[in-house]
Amino acid sequence: MRRLNHARVEISQAVVLQREDRKILLLEDFQGRWCLPGGRLEEGESWLAGLHREVREETGIEIFVLHGVLNTYQRVTNSTGQPVYGVIFSATTTEDTVMLSHEHRGHRWFASMEECEGRTFFLPQFAKALRAVFAGDPKIALL
DSSP: OOOOOOOOOEEEEEEEEEOTTOOEEEEEETTSEEEOSEEEOOTTOOHHHHHHHHHHHHHOOOOOEEEEEEEEEEEEOTTTOOEEEEEEEEEEOSOOOOOOOTTEEEEEEESOHHHHTTOEESSHHHHHHHHHHHTTOOOOEEO
């Protein structure tokens, strides 16, 4: 029986994290790009465990309720040339205090897509997910 050689891929996840007042958290990296909280899964880590770990590491937020998938994407990384598969989730939190990690220089809770206009996003898929949520249409949007 011939054994297949499966490629290793990188999996990333991010979350549109919304407070009770419907404001959404964005993080600013050191290149001035705006990001959703999230990051790469570690080997053997589940989606949920990885997402909670990344949100806690990047924001200090411990508790949030996951509602579903907003978007999926595939991109090629600059550093390795290997594909990255990503999922963007929707979630809510009652926490509003943010403690940034060393990966970001700032954060802001945004109330509308208009407040986000003119900003550079780390990935265009982040802006697409934000537009859907701010428009009140957080349907699953497969790319």
